[in-house]
Structures are given as structure tokens and as C-alpha cells.
Amino acid sequence: MALKKPLLNSSELQRTLQHPLLRPRTHLLTVPFFLLSLFLLSASYTTNSPISDNNTIIIPSRFSFSLNNVLAHAPFTSYTVLESSQSNTFSSVTAAERTRGNSTDGDSQDLDSCDIFDGSWIQDDSHETPYHHGSCPFLDDTFNCFKNGRSDYEFLKYRWKPHGCQIPRFDGLKMLHMLRGKRLVFVGDSLNRNMWQSLVCALRASLKDKSRIYEVSGRREFRIQGFFSFKFKDYGCSIDFVKSPFLVQEWRVVHNGGVPQRETLRLDMIQASKSQYYDADIIIFNTGHWWNHDKTKNGNYFQEGNHVYERLEVSEALRKALKTWAKWVDTTVDSTRTRVFFTGFSASHYRGGQWNSGGKCDGERQPITNESYLSAYPWTMGIVEEVIAEMKTPVFYLNITKMTDYRKDGHPSIYREPGFSDNKGHRMVQDCSHWCLPGIPDSWNELLYSTLLIAYTNFMSSTNY
Structure with missing residues (x-):
């Protein structure tokens, strides 16, 4: 038809x-x-x-x-x-x-043309997160703001509303049904880990028997190790995370005597993984935040082949690294079975300094409402878009940048795990980059779910089921 x-x-x-x-x-x-x-x-x-x-x-x-x-x-x-x-x-x-009729739960899906990432945050006291705070045992303390003392819940009472359409409510059982027999892998930095844990917790909440999900290694600390895999027994699917903040390989330059001289970033090598993921059904990549990291600022951190650059602009290094990633995807990933996503830059909201220089975001209770206060579009995403434009593999771009820029109220700030101090070791470093869970990354996964559900509705209507 x-x-x-x-x-x-x-x-x-x-x-x-x-x-x-x-x-x-x-x-x-x-x-x-x-x-x-x-x-x-x-x-x-x-x-x-x-x-x-x-x-x-x-x-x-x-x-x-x-x-x-x-x-x-x-x-x-x-x-x-x-x-x-x-x-x-x-x-x-x-x-x-155009999707005809109404979707499950009464959310209108009468769509003609809609950019689901172009919208605004609407205050809705009836809005519920896909899982309740304190209910998911798989959260890092880094993201578990309520465990760390946050007591305000106002920031959870906003829902993302695209201009021109209504997105359906998240239904974890339906999403698991759509993911039956598949492997979904997040590859990237801790912002991708933020989204990964959000999805795992949201899907877990839908299970009647919570023992039917388990992490393969049995570990519960997700910040250090490089690979984790959650299995959903009754659906034969897994939701995995591979730590790769740069996407390319961190390396060590070695003296003739075998003594490590310094670390470099191999811009010409994709990062080796403890778990091969090139043949997963869905791979969701991201990078960006570590390209502003201290050790890349001086420009003498980068290597290609045996050549270590004395000076290389971080923007040029990122472009080289992303071209290495793109070549790997184009030559290694079979696009007839594997779908590739790239998640855009998630906004940070430090005021009065950066993460290591006294920057703060505590006390924020509402999203930004005036767009003139939003940040400039990140330079990292401009480079990402240029590289994706040249790829032969279809890459599905999830541009979350603007929707996150509004949400200065959603970061852990001071409500992070104890023990993080500044360079002088005498006060806590605030986290204004990651997001509390439950929180903003739940909306990213709701949009992913919405797209899957709308597609199914279209399919069913087009085949007269």
C-alpha cells in the first residue's frame, strides 16, 4: 500500500x-x-x-x-x-x-508536520515521571539528587510540549514490546550515561516482576567501568552503555625506556571497546563535553599515527576525531540491520565560573522562559552536523540542545554524591552539567518512545488493522 x-x-x-x-x-x-x-x-x-x-x-x-x-x-x-x-x-x-484518530491514553497524534524538538516546557502539576524518585536501584549517586538531599519537586512538574503537536505518555511495556529481541547501545560520555540510566529505570518501572531485569556483570557502580548491559529476560532485549567520552582512543606516548611520558588522544583510532557493539540493532552515540576538558585546552594533547601535535586547536581535533568515527561507522556498521543515532549537546548552566572554578547553579527552581537568555548554539554541534552531512550511513540526529538549555533548574548542583571538592579541596564542586533523575533525560526518552509509537500507529492505519 x-x-x-x-x-x-x-x-x-x-x-x-x-x-x-x-x-x-x-x-x-x-x-x-x-x-x-x-x-x-x-x-x-x-x-x-x-x-x-x-x-x-x-x-x-x-x-x-x-x-x-x-x-x-x-x-x-x-x-x-x-x-x-x-x-x-x-x-x-x-x-x-497524517496519523488518523487518537493514540492510546487519549493523547492526540493528529500530526501533519511537527518538529518534536522545537517547543517549550509547560508547567503541569499532573505530570508524572516514568518512574518515581527513590524507586530505581540502578541510578548512580551522581544523578540521584533526592538521595543526596534535594527536597524540591517543582522541576519535575514540567513537560515538554512541541509546537504544533502533542506527544503521547511514555508506556514502558509498549516500548519493550517494540524492542523485543533487540540490542540498544549507548556509546559516549556521562551525558549518554544519564540518558541510558533514565531509559533503564523507565523500562524497569513498567515491569510487574522487577527481578526480570538484571545487569550482566552484577555491578552497581556505573561511573568507573567501561561497559554495562541490562537484560530484560521476558523480552530478550538489552540496553547497554559503553563509556567512550571522546569516541576515539585515549593513548600513552612512551619513552624509549618504556616509561609512560604522557597521555594523548589518538584522533585516527576509534576507541577499543570491551564489548563489540557494531552489530547492535540501535546505537546512540554522543560526545562534546570532554572536548572542553582541561587536558584538551592547551592543544598539545592530540596524536595521529606517531605524530604528537605541538599545537592543535580543539575544534580541529574534534573534527578529525569525528571523521574517524564517521569512517568507522561507514565501513563497519551494517546499515541494513543497525540504526545509528547521534545525540546533540546537552546544555550546562554554570554561573560565576565553570565546573572547576566555582561555577554554581544551586537555588534554581524554574526553567528559563525568555529565549534571549539561552546560550549560543554549541560550536561542537556545528562540527557534528558538518561531519554527519558527509556520511553515507543514515544518522538519526537527536537535537536536544535547545530543549535542555531552558532547564537550568534540573541539574544536581549541590545535590551530588559527597566528596567532590574544588582544586584546593575545601568546598564541594557543583554539578551543573548532568541532570537529576528522575528529570530532564526522561523527556529525551519520551520523545524517542513517541516517535516509535507514532510510527506504529501510522503503520497500523495504513494497513487497515
Whole structure:
């Protein structure tokens, strides 16, 4: 059955051809993201039904891909084709077709065109997080603000509302059903660990028998080790985390006598992992925060081959590292079975200094409401977008930057685990980068869930089920 309408009409196509620097940085690659969702759902709900190699949707060239690769066994027989020769542009956000009727829980999904990352935070006293504070044993103390003494709950009473559409409530059992038999892996820094733990806790909360989830190694400290895997026994799926803050390999330069001289960052090598994840069903990458780390500031930290740079700008080092990552994805990841995501930069809110120089965010109780107080778009994400634009593998870009920039009230601040002091060791360092859990990362996972659920609703309506 053919789609009821083209993926992009002429006015929407014109928006896709605008340079990303000339419009607000709230875009999301929804067309491929939407198709990804159909792929995931069709694999769970349909039998094998081959698709012709001619069934190709062409959007701006670097995101062109065969529906064979995206909808592996989807029961469609024809597709609307949209041609464009324009390259190096990011797709604006559109829905593939209008979803008819209402979704479960009464949330309207009457969508025509919607950027789910372009919206605002709405105060809603009835809003409930996917899991209750104190209920999830898998949280790092780093994110467990209520265990560490936070007593205000106002920041949990805001929900993300995209402009022009309503997102459904998170349903962990439905998401587990969509992930049945699959492996989802988060690869990146502690902000990705923030999102990973949020998702694990949200899915756990939906289980009647909480013993049906376990961490493979049995560990409960998730800050130090490099790999963790939570298994959901009844669904045959796993939600994993691989620690890789730079995505490329940290290295040691060695003297002739074998004595380590100093650490460097190998910009030409993807980080080795204790667990191979290239063939996972879904991989969610991120990086960015460590590229502002002290040890990269001087520019003499970077290495390619045997050459250690005497001086290299951090921005150029990041570009080289991301090109190494992109090459690895393009040559190693099989895009016919593995979907690749990249999560955007999560905003920090230090005032009066940075994390190691007395920066603070305690006492914040409400989101930013005036957009003039939002930060400039992070330079790191500009580089990420440039690199993704040149890749042959479809990368589904989750641009959370603006939605997090509003939420200066959601950080652990002083409510972090004891023992963190400044460089002089006499006062606590505030955490204004990570997020309390429950909290803001739950909304990131709600948007992921929404996309999957909307895609399934579209699939069901298009096949008259």
C-alpha cells in the first residue's frame, strides 16, 4: 500500500534546502527517524515481505537511502519518491503522513508536520515521571539528587510540549514490546550515561516482576567501568552503555625506556571497546563535553599515527576525531540491520565560573522562559552536523540542545554524591552539567518512545488493522 501523501511538499522541501546556520538550531532528521521507527516496529509485528530495490525515497543527497535498508520487512509495496540534488543540508522536520484518530491514553497524534524538538516546557502539576524518585536501584549517586538531599519537586512538574503537536505518555511495556529481541547501545560520555540510566529505570518501572531485569556483570557502580548491559529476560532485549567520552582512543606516548611520558588522544583510532557493539540493532552515540576538558585546552594533547601535535586547536581535533568515527561507522556498521543515532549537546548552566572554578547553579527552581537568555548554539554541534552531512550511513540526529538549555533548574548542583571538592579541596564542586533523575533525560526518552509509537500507529492505519 502506498503512502497517502508525499514525505515533503514543495514548501517543506524549500525549508530543507536552507543552510542550517540560517535557521533556528531545533531541527531533527525526522524523515529518516520516522522510517527507522517503522523498521523497528515492522520487524516485531510483521512477517517477511521483500521490498523492491526500486523503492527508494530520495531526500537531500547525504540522507538518501533505500527502503530496503530501513524497512527491512515492511509490508508496503510502493513509496512516494522525492528527488533533490541538493547536498550538505539538514532536513527540516516533517511527518511522513497524517496519523488518523487518537493514540492510546487519549493523547492526540493528529500530526501533519511537527518538529518534536522545537517547543517549550509547560508547567503541569499532573505530570508524572516514568518512574518515581527513590524507586530505581540502578541510578548512580551522581544523578540521584533526592538521595543526596534535594527536597524540591517543582522541576519535575514540567513537560515538554512541541509546537504544533502533542506527544503521547511514555508506556514502558509498549516500548519493550517494540524492542523485543533487540540490542540498544549507548556509546559516549556521562551525558549518554544519564540518558541510558533514565531509559533503564523507565523500562524497569513498567515491569510487574522487577527481578526480570538484571545487569550482566552484577555491578552497581556505573561511573568507573567501561561497559554495562541490562537484560530484560521476558523480552530478550538489552540496553547497554559503553563509556567512550571522546569516541576515539585515549593513548600513552612512551619513552624509549618504556616509561609512560604522557597521555594523548589518538584522533585516527576509534576507541577499543570491551564489548563489540557494531552489530547492535540501535546505537546512540554522543560526545562534546570532554572536548572542553582541561587536558584538551592547551592543544598539545592530540596524536595521529606517531605524530604528537605541538599545537592543535580543539575544534580541529574534534573534527578529525569525528571523521574517524564517521569512517568507522561507514565501513563497519551494517546499515541494513543497525540504526545509528547521534545525540546533540546537552546544555550546562554554570554561573560565576565553570565546573572547576566555582561555577554554581544551586537555588534554581524554574526553567528559563525568555529565549534571549539561552546560550549560543554549541560550536561542537556545528562540527557534528558538518561531519554527519558527509556520511553515507543514515544518522538519526537527536537535537536536544535547545530543549535542555531552558532547564537550568534540573541539574544536581549541590545535590551530588559527597566528596567532590574544588582544586584546593575545601568546598564541594557543583554539578551543573548532568541532570537529576528522575528529570530532564526522561523527556529525551519520551520523545524517542513517541516517535516509535507514532510510527506504529501510522503503520497500523495504513494497513487497515
